[in-house]
Amino acid sequence: MELLDVYGGNELSSNCILRYAYTKEFFETFSSLQVLDICLPYTLMLKFQNSIKPIVNSRIHDKGYVGELKEKHKFNSIKDIQDALAINTQCVKDLRADPGRDGILISANYIAFALDKLSSSRVIVNVVNKRSINQKVLPKNFSTFFYKKELRETKVSANLIGDLLQRAEELIKKQAGHPVFSRPCFKAWLLKHLPGAIRTVILLDRLICQQPIKVIVSYTEIANPEATLSLLALKYNLPFLNVQHCLTKDRTYLPASATYHCLWGKHYKDWLLERGIPGGKIMPIGSLRFYYSQKKSYLDKIYFTRQLNIDNKNIIITYTSQPFHGRVNLRIMQWINDAVRSLPITVMIRKHPRDKTNYRPFLNTQIKLTPRTLKLYDILYNSDFVMTVSSNTAIEASLLGKGIIVLQPKIPYHYVLHHDEHNAHLASAQAGPVIYNSQQLKIRLRKIVSNRAYRNRLYRQSRLFLQNTLQDNNRRAPELTEALIRQLL
Numbered sequence: 001m002e003l004l005d006v007y008g009g010n011e012l013s014s015n016c017i018l019r020y021a022y023t024k025e026f027f028e029t030f031s032s033l034q035v036l037d038i039c040l041p042y043t044l045m046l047k048f049q050n051s052i053k054p055i056v057n058s059r060i061h062d063k064g065y066v067g068e069l070k071e072k073h074k075f076n077s078i079k080d081i082q083d084a085l086a087i088n089t090q091c092v093k094d095l096r097a098d099p100g101r102d103g104i105l106i107s108a109n110y111i112a113f114a115l116d117k118l119s120s121s122r123v124i125v126n127v128v129n130k131r132s133i134n135q136k137v138l139p140k141n142f143s144t145f146f147y148k149k150e151l152r153e154t155k156v157s158a159n160l161i162g163d164l165l166q167r168a169e170e171l172i173k174k175q176a177g178h179p180v181f182s183r184p185c186f187k188a189w190l191l192k193h194l195p196g197a198i199r200t201v202i203l204l205d206r207l208i209c210q211q212p213i214k215v216i217v218s219y220t221e222i223a224n225p226e227a228t229l230s231l232l233a234l235k236y237n238l239p240f241l242n243v244q245h246c247l248t249k250d251r252t253y254l255p256a257s258a259t260y261h262c263l264w265g266k267h268y269k270d271w272l273l274e275r276g277i278p279g280g281k282i283m284p285i286g287s288l289r290f291y292y293s294q295k296k297s298y299l300d301k302i303y304f305t306r307q308l309n310i311d312n313k314n315i316i317i318t319y320t321s322q323p324f325h326g327r328v329n330l331r332i333m334q335w336i337n338d339a340v341r342s343l344p345i346t347v348m349i350r351k352h353p354r355d356k357t358n359y360r361p362f363l364n365t366q367i368k369l370t371p372r373t374l375k376l377y378d379i380l381y382n383s384d385f386v387m388t389v390s391s392n393t394a395i396e397a398s399l400l401g402k403g404i405i406v407l408q409p410k411i412p413y414h415y416v417l418h419h420d421e422h423n424a425h426l427a428s429a430q431a432g433p434v435i436y437n438s439q440q441l442k443i444r445l446r447k448i449v450s451n452r453a454y455r456n457r458l459y460r461q462s463r464l465f466l467q468n469t470l471q472d473n474n475r476r477a478p479e480l481t482e483a484l485i486r487q488l489l
Contacts, residue, residue: 286477
């Protein structure tokens with residue numbers, strides 16, 4: 001697989017064709033449902049794609065039907081999909097030139113960056129989850145916008161909602177025979193979610209018009225409130241920065257319309273270029289999230305090993321799980337259990353918050369489940385290697401100088417978690433040795449234990465992976481982001 005395909009290839013899966021063909025038809029069919037010059041289907045895209053999961057899954061193996069949709073919409077590559085779904089919101093009023101505008105609307109996900117680099121600027125913190133700003137002392141020039149609270153309190157004319165719901169019903173009536181829009185469940189879904197979309201547009205339009213916002217800094221374009229803000233940025237010609245927060249794939253990026261895509265590094269830049277995003281809109285800056293997650297000091301190794309009852313002579317490998325189907329995680333544990341037996345290795349399981357696997361049957365003196373009270377970076381810092389399928393934690397471990405072991409079990413199709421090549425991104429990027437079965441893991445772990453030169457080679461491999469994944473090894477992420485924001489103010 002080419003490195004361009006690290007985060008998901010350019011070839012289209014059946015899931016991708018079905019998902020985006022229906023999305024394109026959703027946009028086209030209901031484009032007249034607008035409020036304040038904003039097309040409401042655009043703001044509902046993620047909810048729509050979640051709602052059609054049963055329909056997509058029921059047709060996933062119907063190659064004839066999938067082929068018809070592919071031909072109908074001329075979907076031959078991901079770039080074709082990006083072009084077909086391109087947001088066409090027109091600039092209605094140019095607020096960028098307004099001399100009184102000098103404010104920054106920034107997602108609360110980046111509060112640490114804002115406090116560090118924007119403390120002297122006028123900042124409005126867009127808060128979706130209050131935990132994001134817990135225990136944060138904000139300067140007087142910072143204000144907060146609590147999206148969910150404001151949305152609940154937003155009043156909208158009953159006549160406006162009624163008119164749009166009636167128009168939606170009229171459009172649905174014309175779709176007899178459509179595989180999605182003719183279904184009663186779709187009608188119920190659309191009529192349920194339109195009022196919320198209307199309130200969101202009205203609320204955020206008012207926010208932009210009443211506050212001196214000149215630059216919007218976000219972490220996504222596809223989920224509200226950010227999806228609507230990205231459209232309003234086009235309407236008012238305001239710069240919208242989509243600053244990458246976590247591993248991104250096509251499902252979480254299409255369609256892309258940000259003024260600038262602030263990405264982790266070279267691999268993601270190549271990936272977006274292949275998807276038709278102009279190079280001038282792509283800014284590799286590193287990861288603000290990883291930069292501010294790192295600490296100045298970590299748990300002492302001796303204290304750490306005593307707390308977890310680990311032999312301090314053992315090589316420590318942390319396995320970071322993911323919320324795959326239980327069979328996948330159980331198979332991985334069987335690999336680990338077989339591979340570490342009689343080796344001076346301790347494996348620590350860092351369980352994903354949404355992983356429902358029961359790991360207790362596998363726990364013993366060599367395999368331990370880390371307590372949730374133990375911070376991730378303290379675990380990574382005191383590990384020698386990190387073992388995972390496709391988790392962010394591989395990159396975070398690499399930042400701390402750790403080696404990476406890439407697990408590649410067979411993973412069944414899943415509408416969200418596994419429908420393309422994304423879970424092979426660490427293997428494609430050659431982050432570390434790639435393991436496809438129990439025997440391979442056993443051989444690699446024995447070599448890690450017995451061969452110091454091999455361990456050092458894996459550390460070098462991890463560093464090379466980091467160079468291509470994070471711009472400047474993430475040393476300048478805050479400075480590069482701040483410089484771009486200052487340039488746009």
